[in-house]
Amino acid sequence: MQNFEFQNGTAIIFGKNQEQVVGKQTAAFGKKVLLHYGGGSIKKSGLYDRVVSSLKAEGIEVFELGGVKPNPRVDLVREGVSICKKEGIEFILAVGGGSVIDSAKAIAAGAYYDGDVWDYFIGKAEVDLCVPIGVVLTIPAAGSETSGGTVVTNEDGLYKRSTGHQNMRPQFAILNPELTYTLPAYQTACGLTDMMAHILERYFTNEQHVDLTDRLCEGTLRSIIANAHTVIDDPTNYDARAEIMWAGTIAHNDLLGTGRIGDWASHEIEHEISGIYDIAHGAGLAIIFPAWMKYVYKHNVNRFAQYANRVWDVEIDLNDLEKTALAGIKKTEDFFHSIGMPIRLTEVDIDRTHFDEMAKKATDRCPLGNFVKLEANDVHKIYELALD
Amino acid sequence: MQNFEFQNGTAIIFGKNQEQVVGKQTAAFGKKVLLHYGGGSIKKSGLYDRVVSSLKAEGIEVFELGGVKPNPRVDLVREGVSICKKEGIEFILAVGGGSVIDSAKAIAAGAYYDGDVWDYFIGKAEVDLCVPIGVVLTIPAAGSETSGGTVVTNEDGLYKRSTGHQNMRPQFAILNPELTYTLPAYQTACGLTDMMAHILERYFTNEQHVDLTDRLCEGTLRSIIANAHTVIDDPTNYDARAEIMWAGTIAHNDLLGTGRIGDWASHEIEHEISGIYDIAHGAGLAIIFPAWMKYVYKHNVNRFAQYANRVWDVEIDLNDLEKTALAGIKKTEDFFHSIGMPIRLTEVDIDRTHFDEMAKKATDRCPLGNFVKLEANDVHKIYELALD
Structure with missing residues (x-):
């Protein structure tokens, strides 16, 4: 820590x-x-x-x-x-x-x-x-x-x-x-994605001994996931709206990041998209985060396997932790889709046109991220993974 | 909530x-x-x-x-x-x-x-x-x-x-x-028990929709349990000492109790013991909390079964939730014993002498607790359950 x-x-x-x-x-x-x-x-x-x-x-x-x-x-x-x-x-x-x-x-x-x-x-x-x-x-x-x-x-x-x-x-x-009762389903889903992304940015760290904050992150993610479909299907459900509202604050009040260095590359990579295309930040994150995960998971397969198991109830396959890790990424992507989020750039009519420019702007001050340091060419590859 | x-x-x-x-x-x-x-x-x-x-x-x-x-x-x-x-x-x-x-x-x-x-x-x-x-x-x-x-x-x-x-x-x-490296094993264990008790007091509530804080409570408990034997067996292990120290603060900084009314009867019941006998508060809690659990669990078997499953990995027996609940209580008691805590009053040479007086003093201002309201005769029975 x-x-x-x-x-x-x-x-x-x-x-x-x-x-x-x-x-x-x-x-x-x-x-x-x-x-x-x-x-x-x-x-x-x-x-x-x-x-x-x-x-x-x-x-x-x-x-x-x-x-x-x-x-x-x-x-x-x-x-x-x-x-x-x-x-x-x-x-x-x-x-x-x-x-x-x-x-x-x-x-x-x-x-x-x-x-x-x-x-x-x-x-x-x-x-x-x-x-x-x-x-x-x-x-x-x-x-x-x-x-x-x-x-x-x-x-x-x-x-x-x-x-x-x-x-x-x-x-x-x-x-x-x-x-929050009157928030449309799409905007609600963008919010859910945004708060999950805030936790994921902190979760994927190179710190080895962060057991307590790992569990607080996992618990908060599970609560968001457990209440997500209720707030979308039953928008005036007070209990579920309350869980989500409090989770959104806790996701980003800095407690979950104590003692660890978060990643934050996905946020920067997404900012270039919503900076140019003016799509909702949450929708951009639903597209970028799974692509980022696919690009970096080999850096620490164990952490991704832990995530898959504790957040998504994927059974740990000790003979094939990579399979466990990938199943967690797939669950993440499927979940975003299930709440109505796009998970590919083509779904929001974004093509390769600005990939070069966005990758350069995202990294113009320094390499992005902490879990894995990303240069412009890495970011470009993540945009490609997110394309279709 | x-x-x-x-x-x-x-x-x-x-x-x-x-x-x-x-x-x-x-x-x-x-x-x-x-x-x-x-x-x-x-x-x-x-x-x-x-x-x-x-x-x-x-x-x-x-x-x-x-x-x-x-x-x-x-x-x-x-x-x-x-x-x-x-x-x-x-x-x-x-x-x-x-x-x-x-x-x-x-x-x-x-x-x-x-x-x-x-x-x-x-x-x-x-x-x-x-x-x-x-x-x-x-x-x-x-x-x-x-x-x-x-x-x-x-x-x-x-x-x-x-x-x-x-x-x-x-x-x-x-x-x-x-x-905290120099804390003796016994005092370390008293601390572990105290912080777990702070979470348990909040966990056992009659509020129905407290999913997020349930999960934060469960995660913090799991982290304490996961690191407890390390801090006792290897007292200069920085990583484990750090998890425990931060968990002790989070257990009682009021976040885990937001939106719910905690119980707090066990603390009051214990205060009468350590007020008279001057035993460590943590040791008193290790004795009283399991006894309290046995006395009240029927009030909400589902909550105790959830506790058993999520904190102690007890498999949920849908045909016998009471069995699941009781297994969680047993795990709690066994855990306290495993870290060197007494779990019965006789282990610390306390007999029935002051039961009447303690039960009366504990309830002299009002009934104790919120999960279940306890009068002097209830408290007396809990002392009996804790005896041997």
Whole structure:
């Protein structure tokens, strides 16, 4: 086990009707608040009205910035940064999913920085002081509600880049599973894939002695798998929605990665796809992760066999561990397909056109991944494996 | 799943040599520090010297209070409270195991209270403001290093009582598994039992839809079981000591109990034993928990069968789930015995003498437990089941 530091102080407020306390929670941090959200869905559902009236009941002055898109854009972040600077915003409340939260985090970091906020994403500056953030989560997927990371897309060159800092962690996250009832099946499945990918990125490590976190990863994966078809087939099933919502947070709150170095190549490889093609991040992961697994599993067949056995109940064949390992990969792929995810690029009409460019951009700063280090030619081969 | 709030902001600093940063960590909170510890073991091992010089290097003024015993006494807590009040202590550093940390928490709460600190333990006052605390952990067991709870014994009547508050959670906890190398096998086993008991208390719940936390509980239990014999047989095995140390914290940091109501009767039933007889808390739990299980398992045979199957690999006999459940209880008991724990009161020379008194004291404020509510006569029967 590696030495590590772990601190995640985000207050989780979980359950039915919990969005009622958003005004009170927010008021503890400030009276000038930027309310950040996406499109019209929170207005249609009535959540917007409930949040605004809870804020106003506490005498909070609300500034608004809607319009966050999936794969949030740096242009809107810049707009948020100017509002913060101009109005002296004391707190940012993100109401939505991972894109809204990531956008809010970038605004929070940019608000105290004199340069351009994109500097944080290209290593030109390091995040330090941030405006505090709160979250009302509507999409369980990205785990951004308690993480210190953010991913933003720059349309000028179609770069999708990440940065992170402990100060970006939200102060509180309100998680009401009922708010996820209206998520369409496809978006629900994208979320399931995203949270599973967060665990898989941590699971495939070269650390040898990580028994406890292996088991926490496996348990969380099993719970997602066990509840996945219920939330898709029976979208207003509170119990299953609750398991999934809490699992999505735990998948990415850093506990499961303690003492180990995760891989994270698949996320970067996927970012190039959704950066160019604007497909859902979860769908991209369902395509890339199995391809990555096929490309790297020989690096540690035992770990892949353990994964197959403990997560997917594949019987261990001690005479042919490779068979066990491959069966686990096949189960992963079949599962993604079973919840309605694409598992090949051709299914989402992506061909080889940009493979060269994407492989180069994915590795432009360094080789990708930690489980196996990948250069541009490796990434290219993974795109080929993912093709059809 | 129940609605819940969860926040655990304790900074975990885990791994080899991490006690080196104790001065720097402490200095962030104040310059007048009460160093609280137990007997001579931290002096013999050199840890005391390393901690003191790390504190002094940061210009910290160190006040000392040693002498914490297992089952920490309210008399010493009162002494600590006076030092805090007299010297204007800004931070309490607990170096030791659960007893030292619990004692430090009680001091921390008492320091800002005009009445007697025992009031907090008998419901006469509620904990509010606390002096901040830090921990250098030497015994993985109680999980007190990130919990908001404390258990203290009042020798005047031999009462062992608990209280808790979010403000009692330590600000940081330094966990170096090397510091646990010198723990004798018996004490190591007591710690293993204690952490398993913390999980079991949460596991046996009447909540129906707690799939994720069930699996996190099961995974943590499996990891403790898988590493238990290694830490006893090979006490300087870093990898196993690290798994156990991190598991002990996770067992009691409240994550595993989110969304569910735990039982906690066995802890209270045990407190009466170790309150009177001064046996190790872990040893008392190894005796009481199997007896409690035998007394209550019929309340939810399915849950006990799931426990037997997922934690102990007992094959599920669908024609006789009770057999499966009982096999899991037997495995629990056998495991405790295999690591050197007593599993009957007679093994530690306790007879029926105080059964009446203990059963009455355990239930003097209310029935015990949540999985099954227990009155004095139930508790008496559990002592009988635990006898021989």
